[in-house]
Amino acid sequence: MKNSKFSITNVTAVLPDSLLEHATITIERGVIIDIAQFGPAAPDSINGSGSICIPGVVDSHSDGFEQELNPRPNATLPSGFALRSFESRVRAAGITTMFHGIGFENDEKWGRTVDSANELCDTIVDYVESMSALIDHRILYRLDARDSHGYVALIARLNQNENEMKAQVPLISFEDHTPGQGQYTDRTVMERYIAGNRKVSIEEARRIVDQTIAERNALIGNRDKALPWLTENAVSGAINLMAHDPATSDDVKEAVTWSASIAEFPTTIEAAKLAKESGLRTVCGAPNVLRGKSHSGNVSAQELISLGLCDGLASDYLPSSLLGSVAALVERKVCTLPQAIRLVTSGPAQTVGLTDRGEIAIGKRADLALIRLQGNLPTVFGVLTANSQHAERVSLVGASA
Secondary structure, eight states: OOSSEEEEEEEEEEOSSOEEEEEEEEEETTEEEEEEETOOOOSSEEEOTTOEEEEOEEEEEEOHHHHHTOSBTTBOOOHHHHHHHHHHHHHHTTEEEEEEEEEESOBGGGTBOHHHHHHHHHHHHHHHHTTOOSSEEEEEEEEETTOTTHHHHHHHHHHHOHHHHHHSOOEEEEEOOOTTSGGGSSHHHHHHHHHHHHTOOHHHHHHHHHHHHHHHHTTHHHHHHHHHHHHHHHHHTSSEEEEESOOSHHHHHHHHHTTOOEEESOOSHHHHHHHHHTTOEEEEEHHHHHHTSOTTSOOOHHHHHHTTOOSEEEOBTOTTHHHHHHHHHHHTTSSOHHHHHHTTTHHHHHHTTOTTSSSOOTTSBOOEEEEEEETTEEEEEEEEOTTOGGGHHHHTGGGGO
């Protein structure tokens, strides 16, 4: 916009604990400076046409960028194009802060290598530094606990790229997907997945899982090699450490010894309850809420929310599921709209230490989205981010349609 001060008028603003109808939100230099019912508007203003104005959605874990690279088998897109393509879908889901999950491991089954991980991280950093990004792109470093190359490559990257460390406290998820624990405590879930995905018999899938367990058990020593560095840096506050898929009390107790601050995707009530009691923030999967159940047969995220054991939701693999879960929770009368919105805005923002966003409040970043809800179906009309002022008029054009 030509002027650094402007207003969004005629919206229902979702405040932290309430709704403010007929609200005017005034923004200056990317920061909210006034919120008022029937309030005065700056000369430069946008009519929200009765839509709902929410804080921009914060997503602490998305694997979508990796998926965007390969829309079909053997059809790999350039990483820079894939990132911008994915960004367009992310903005259409109301997301203004995105942590892209990048897997640091060499795993042929998932097509991941440490070289490709570094390339994808470079692509994200370059796009951010170009000052042309339309959302706040960040990195979630996903470290396979048993990969012999992953932790070496991750430590080398963070030691060699001081700007990455200075720009944000690195968010690291320490993950072990060995069948028989965590997400796949019930190994038959992975067997059925392999049988369906690879079109093999259940007997062949069982053999593949046996082989996977044997291979990963042989690499268990790598887990202990990575933990000293992770623990030392988590204790000092140099990194934010996530414990991924904790399933038991012992899993949570071990994570506490690492100084992990986040329990990501707890798979049981037992693990989620102890995580909260131990002072860890808890993250659940939005697709789990939307579908009403876990695709892996684990605890329902909606149940954890009902019990007060979920601090925020992450999209995991489907960006649109975040607002979809908001609509579902409201329609099912599990949450009020402000409560549901907190699960995708201020909740995850607090979890990852971004205290400047996630609320419509004076002094907060003007990361906003204009939406409507029709039952359990959300529609995003426009988004605005504090650092994308050149795109504001284009971003919000749909809101007044």
